[in-house]
Amino acid sequence: MSSEISTKGLGQPVSVGSISKELKKLWEGNEASTNASLMNFLIYTEEADQLVANSEMIQALTKEHACRALLIGMDRGAPESSVEAWITAHCHLAHGKKSICSEQVSFLLKGKSLGRLRNTVFANLNSDLPLVFWWQNELTDLFEERLFRVLDRLIFDSTTWADPKASFAKITEAREQAGTKMVTQDLAWTRSYHYRLAIAGLFDDPVAQKGFSKIETVTLKAHPDQRTSALLLLAWVIEQSGWELIEKNEDRFSLKSKDGQAIEAVIEWDEEGAPLSLLSLAGPNCEVKVMRQKGNTHLCHALCTDGHCIDFSGPADSDEPAELVASQLSRGGKNSLFLAVLPQFLELL
Amino acid sequence: MPRGLRFASSGIEGGVSNPFREDLVSRNRPEACTVVIFGATGDLTHRKLIPALYNLAVDGELPVGVKIVGFARRDWTDEFFREGLEKLNQKVSRTGHDPETWENIAANVSYHQSEFQDEDGYASLAKRLNEIDEERGGKGNRLFYIASAPEFFDDILINLKKAGLSQEREGCWSRVIVEKPFGTTLATAQHLNGVVNGTFEEKDTYRIDHYLGKETAQNIMVLRFANAIFEPMWNKEHIDHVQITCAEHLGMEGGRGGYYDKAGALRDMVQNHLLQLLSLVAMEPPTDLTADGVRDEKVKVIRSLRQWDTPELVEQNVVRAQYTSGNIDGQEVPGYREEDRVNPESETEAYVAVRCMIDTWRWSGVPFYVRVGKRLPKKATEISIHFKATPSVLFNATPGGVPDGNVLVIRIQPDEGISLRMNSKLPGTTLRMEAVKMDFHYATSFGKSSPEAYERLLLDAMAGDATLFARRDEVEEAWKFIDHIEKAWHESDKKPPMAEFPAGSWGPREADELLSEEGRTWRRL
């Protein structure tokens, strides 16, 4: 892979030993711009040709989240060990006035990897600011204790994992070792944020509340690539409703409510649809559903009773991972609901 | 009960509430309601209220099923009303204007034509609201927003009561939001409170002070109570004095003079906004963050203000002034008495500076200087906390001496943020000190724009959270303080003089003297 890795747009090449000095030069004499930083934001990938795309994501993300951005690409298959670095700044006009800039340092590490990721991270952090670490794709052997102990927020996307069970086991272990400080954020969970808000909003209606105890079926439609997103959303419905999983048969789940009502849940896969295209909770004469058409930026919310539906639209979650990350960072929080839902999700998995 | 069903029952069959709400957002839940706006053809509705509701919808914060009914005198149709609202929303909305989202809002907007004084108009309003509830097939919460001139508050409230609209019904609430000005004297405020509380319970009454909806005003409590470094120093031992400045560079453009010349700076700004800011800065830590927990502490501050209750005390502690002609942004501007709709012999102040003393253990002897004025050099609202200087023994002999004490500045608007001035050594072989500034700007650190004050406040009223609204006793205590000053100015035999300053300068010399006689100066903004 090494020879054809593109580094176009990563900025000015610098030697690793002089990064701080070069960054300082970048700002010296630049009165017109403000260098701002609220956090260290790191994207790590073992698909090193992602570096340029990741730099573009940072450009978008820094519009709302000023940070010291670190991009690390690791090409573990390269025969020779080497390291290259680049610095640049992403600037945006804040509220149409001041130019606010976030600095970015990119690294391409090739060859033998042991200890090098950890050291690159530790050596380039802005002190005292939180470290948000976005680990793209599989959690490899480099995801290790000394690294995750320093993380404040770990972002990953479980839909990209070949073996979610094994990877979630690593996450659970990391959480146990890192203590409660580390917030874990699965983009598969973030992806359903507005679905969850919409369902909660619909159940504010007394009619829906009355129908709640009579729900018989739950139907979820999702893109086949979004298996963990769909299961997390279903796990949330089950957990919040206080239902119990009785039996699981591939994508069909038999559930029971506390007062003994049987509920059937099913996930249908739709290659042509949005990542999550439908969540419906239905009983006799009452159905609450949230839908999204592929590419649409809105969710359609509907409450149907006796065949008559009231519907309206609300915002949908973005399909872009960088926008999902940005919106979650704006909301902040410890993601404790995700952790509460996790055991139920692991049962469904 | 299943784990999710922990919310208190809201009177729904079987005690079930909404299990899906739990843990989703960390704030009180706004509930669906019909918002009735009195004065719906007016400026406030078009510029602030509807854009606020629109932006809440964009952010997905507006509860499902909110309906809006505009109430005013003009003979408009629903369609015409909506078109006018849309035009303004396109101009002023914080997040831009998306036709699809607008359509969703507009479909829930209607217009109800009536005079405020016309009882029949309220009977037909009640009928209309019942129909809306029936269409919805469920809850009929109602939020009445009185966005009219204050002379109509009584009529509107009394008529709402007569039409039976102010009562809670079958687990559904009725709340009222009242705009400023809330009274013009203690007596009128008490009268108005009497009418409001004769119509709505205090817990359902939301007196708006949009300064409290501003992000930085809310941040005062976080700054003070979530940072261990400030609170131990937040007292007379360490703080020399506090300044609160609200400077406006505008004058009486746009016909503003008509209202302003009747009110004046003290009533228009100090009674409400500035005393609210002062109470947030000076209050004791509340026992909890409930509306009454916070407001109990705020009202104690206002109650502890030393009263300037003789003309002599007013003259010593308060400076009032009018601007004479001068220059703003390179343009010549007229003096206050030459302004449009201002009485040429007006005795109304366009500037006021007040020394406030809070007689509590914490603040004994610490002056809070408050100033507000029109036609000052720039637009800015800021609070500055001036810490005492360190004992000078150590650096006395250094060239230039010791610079002033630390200053913590909370910028409310524009360019919201916080800065801290401290002393630092100048580089070089001799010991010289210079003041340097650590600065935090909201806009620099958080790219996302803050919600407008009205967004937050409308949502809070829908959620039944009155923390950011003024309570009856706060309003009345503030009027008590203001009334003494107004009486000395307008009713006493020894009226303290009216000072002058040229438009475009930082206020009259007399205001400078208010501080200089105690060895202090106003902060230069």
Ligand SMILES: NC(=O)c1ccc[n+]([C@@H]2O[C@H](COP(=O)([O-])OP(=O)(O)OC[C@H]3O[C@@H](n4cnc5c(N)ncnc54)[C@H](OP(=O)(O)O)[C@@H]3O)[C@@H](O)[C@H]2O)c1
């Ligand atoms: N504008 C702001 O930014 C702002 C900011 C803070 C506080 N406020 C306060 O908010 C309140 C309203 O301000 P505004 O600027 O929106 O006032 P405005 O533009 O003068 O609007 C007044 C409204 O009241 C209606 N109205 C007047 N007399 C009426 C009557 N007898 N019967 C029925 N409707 C009547 C008018 O309806 P018609 O047009 O149909 O006659 C109009 O809708 C005031 O108390 C003001 O102090 C305003």
